[in-house]
Amino acid sequence: MNKKPIATELRLAVVLVPLMAVLSVLSPRFLTLDNLTNVVWSVCLIGILSSGAIYPRITGGIDLSLGSTAALSGIVVDLFMNRMGIPWIPSILMTVVIGALVGLFNGFIVAKIKIPAFVVTMAAKTYLYGIALVVSQGAMLAILEPRPFILISTGRFLGLPNPIYIMVALAVTSQFVLRRTAFGRQVMAVGSNEVAARLSGVDPDRVRLISYTISGGTSAVGGVILASLTQQVFAAAASGIELDVMTALVIGGTSAVGGRGSVLGALIGAIMVAFIINGLNLMNIPAPFHPIVTGSVIILALLLNEGYLVPKRRTLSRA
Amino acid sequence: MTKVENGADLLLECRSITKSYSGHVVLDAVDFSVRRGEVHALVGENGAGKSTLIKIVTGATGRDSGEMVYDGTVVPMEHLRRDAEALGIAVIYQELSLIPGMTVAQNIFLGKEPLRPLTRLIDVRKMNDQARELIDRYNFPLKPTDLIDNISIAQRQLVEILKALSGKASIMIMDEPTSSLTKTEVEMLFKIIALLKSEGISVLYISHRMEEVYALSDRVTVLRDGKLVKVLDKEEISPEEIIRLMIGHKLEEKAVQHELTPKGGKVVLEVRGLTSVGKFEDLSFDLHEGEVLGIGGLVGSGRTELVRALYGADSFDAGTIRYLGKEWVPSVRKSIEGGIGFIPEERRLQGILATQSITRNIGIPNLDLIAPRGIVSVKEEDRRAARGIELLNVKPPRPEQLVGNLSGGNQQKVVLAKWLVRDLKLIFIDEPTVGIDIGAKEEIYDHIRALSARGVSVLLVSSDLPELTRLSDRVIVLRQGRFFQEFRECVLTGEKILRAASGIREGDDE
Structure with missing residues (x-):
């Protein structure tokens, strides 16, 4: 019965292969282990953030504060571990809880006070950045300890970087929740038709609260991974990453108006975004040109997902 | 365009208008005319073709055949909204078409704002002055600078009327203008209609409320099943006569009358003194096991609001509900878990994902x-x-x-x-067959009957009179939010329901 989303994901995978082929022709360094490992890092970060950010998106909202939440989380986990001397595991858990609370607060304003999510989370992005500046005293802080914390991101297990496992675990969980739980059904229903969902026994406010809470939580996880990887934290650490996440979601077929979405699709989207940016770097195309390319890719993906570029069969499979 | 002499004082004359949607004839050679400066009511049951006729006049849809003459001008087959506006045909839409976030004056002069001669920028002061002049002329309770968001529905209707008057409207079409107004607001609207009439502007008025039609109209056109039944002159107008003409003596009379046989048995839902301020007041009734209880009444009589409150979709202010013998404060969640279902009024907006x-x-x-x-x-x-x-x-x-x-x-x-x-015990059904084809309709009727046969109680709201008469075991008619009449153990016809809904009281069985 999930024929449609699988079709979307398959189509994406089919686009991915020629993309890799083109990139490896354009730059001989593309298909090297070093380079692919590099790409994996950014895929992991975008993938982790997407697996939570997909919930508000499907309900018809958006979480633009996830970059600021991630950066703040890095600063907070450092504060707990290195300035307050709390062991690393409880520090991480507390940080994730704080991220979730930030999301809960966003969700509260969106669901109960009925202010558009775009505005609410845009404001949150700004004030969270401010809080991050205050807590870090505007400085870039290096995290050299504790060792296990650094190993979270830099270590490997069975030859693969650890964040891959974290991303896969989160994405699989998220996809499971979305596809196989009552809550996932309710998220889809609220995004599709809130009034009808309410009359069928769904509580849209509760669904929104939980959705933003999840997004806040995964943003904190992303922030911790980023801190562990780069071994430095600062207020602007993940600045702009929300746009990459939204790009991954759009490419992955999460509907811009809600009611539709797939984490697997978003992961493939994340890989494509990362590949494209990596390819541009390898070809020595100056950074200012990158947003032009990623922006165009969003439009292309939208056209493709809404069935504009593939004439016949698409409209049938949407029917 | 050619000028036509029609001799009479006709502003609008339609001859033999025919329209069908995908093979289904909705208007069948209808003649229709409106005189200069008259208030003309257009009445008919749901599906009689009123809206389609209005849409053709206002250019919202095209006609298949037939002639139309407006103000001496032959209206061509290709007649679009902007052509209608240019002719002086103005519509006050049911779903108001004003733009929130803009002022009264901005809305009135939308698209025809007075400009400063040199800069071609909007002359705000002049626009507000002109708006004030209009408002003062009709003595409306409005300020040119009021934001649309901050004024009542009734005031918004006034703005719509001013918007039409600021053009060169010679006819004002009002589609169910009173359905969302309070009593004082309705009275004000009546005064305005009289005022428009005294200025020589014709008013074409669509309403289900007989007393309004009766009080206001100079002439009434009655449509039934897409055909013209009769045009009544002022002295011929009476609510009884209009209803008789609307329902008619159809060939399939057998199908639309129904012998009511109330079911006894266990009381499933017991409602006492239920009140929701401004929606319905002091409603009490019992619903028995396996019974189909029909709720009749006009749009706005509180039927939908009642079932929504019973289901738990909206709250209410006073009264008690007992479900299966127990005190019951409904919420949607509780209702569903307790074996209650709900088919909402608007399928696309409220029913489906x-x-x-x-x-x-x-x-x-x-x-x-x-x-x-x-x-x-x-x-x-x-x-x-x-x-x-x-x-x-x-x-x-x-x-x-x-x-x-x-x-x-x-x-x-x-x-x-x-x-x-x-596993249901009770289901609330609001307008189950609006806009669906006859085959599906009959299938849905079969299911409602089967539910009842299985012992499921049904509370059925419908504006489709044959539907209500055929399916119900008992019917309660609401009027202006209050209980008006109950029909039980009698031969029920659509006419009886409509008469009650229109406020005509009579014996249960005549």
Whole structure:
């Protein structure tokens, strides 16, 4: 019965292969282990953030504060571990809880006070950045300890970087929740038709609260991974990453108006975004040109997902 | 365009207007005319063709054949909204067409703002002055600088009227203008209609409220099943006569009258003194096991509000409800878990998840059964969806089909299927067959009868009189939010319901 989303994901995978082929022709360094490992890092970060950010998106909202939440989380986990001397595991858990609370607060304003999510989370992005500046005293802080914390991101297990496992675990969980739980059904229903969902026994406010809470939580996880990887934290650490996440979601077929979405699709989207940016770097195309390319890719993906570029069969499979 | 001499004082003359939608004739050679400076009411049951006729006059839809002359000008077959406006045909829309966030003056002069000669910028002061002049002329309670968001529905209607008057409207068409107004607001509207009339502007008025039609109109045109029945002159107008003409003595009289046989048995729902301020007041009734209780009344009589409150979708202010003998304060969640279903009035807006599959749509109110511990049993979900599709004969019978792409009748079947795959004791059904084809209609009727035969109680709201008469075991008619009359143990006809809904009291069995 999930024929449609699988079709979307398959189509994406089919686009991915020629993309890799083109990139490896354009730059001989593309298909090297070093380079692919590099790409994996950014895929992991975008993938982790997407697996939570997909919930508000499907309900018809958006979480633009996830970059600021991630950066703040890095600063907070450092504060707990290195300035307050709390062991690393409880520090991480507390940080994730704080991220979730930030999301809960966003969700509260969106669901109960009925202010558009775009505005609410845009404001949150700004004030969270401010809080991050205050807590870090505007400085870039290096995290050299504790060792296990650094190993979270830099270590490997069975030859693969650890964040891959974290991303896969989160994405699989998220996809499971979305596809196989009552809550996932309710998220889809609220995004599709809130009034009808309410009359069928769904509580849209509760669904929104939980959705933003999840997004806040995964943003904190992303922030911790980023801190562990780069071994430095600062207020602007993940600045702009929300746009990459939204790009991954759009490419992955999460509907811009809600009611539709797939984490697997978003992961493939994340890989494509990362590949494209990596390819541009390898070809020595100056950074200012990158947003032009990623922006165009969003439009292309939208056209493709809404069935504009593939004439016949698409409209049938949407029917 | 050619000028035509019609001799009489006719402003609008339609001859032999015919229109069909996909083979179904909705207007059959209808003649219709409006005189200069008269108030003309257009009446008929739902589906009689009133709206279609209005749409043709205002250019919202085209006609298949027939002639139209407006103010001495032959109206060509290609007649669009802007052509109608240019002719002086103005419409006060039911769903108001004003722009929120803009002022009264900005709305009145939208698209025709006075400009400063040199800069071609909007002359705000002049616009506000002109708006004030208009407002003062009619003595409306408005300020040019009021924001649309901050004024009442009645005031918004006034702005719509001013907007039309600021053009060169010679006819003002009002579609159910009083359905959302309070009593004092209605009185004000009546005064305004008289004022328009005294200025020589014709008013074409569509309403289900007989006393209004009676009080206001110079002439009444009655439509039935897409045909013109009669045009009544002032002295011929009476509510009884209008209703008689609207219902008519149809050939299929047998089908629309129905012998009521109330069911005794256990009381499933007991409602006492239920009140929701401004919506309905002091309603009391019992609903028995397996009974189909019809709720009749005009649009705005509080029927929909009543079932929404009983289901728990809206709150109420006073009164008590007992369900299965126990005190009951409804919430949607409690209702569903307690075996109560709900078919809402507007399928697209309230009933279906258009972007979701049939399976998901059927699943959503049944999550307590298919995901008892939060994890969906796909097997159970598929099983219930398959059962729903088979039970209701949904076409195409493909569970993964998106419901938004089904026909109206099949969408409504899916909405019904959501509840039929559960163990129900009671279901609230609001307008079950609006805009769906006859075949699907009959199938839905069969299901409502089958529910009742199985002992499920049904509270049925419908504006479709034959539907209400055929399905109900007993009918309660509401009027202006209050109980007006109950029909039991009698031969019920649509006419009786309509008379009661219009405020004409009579014996239960005559």
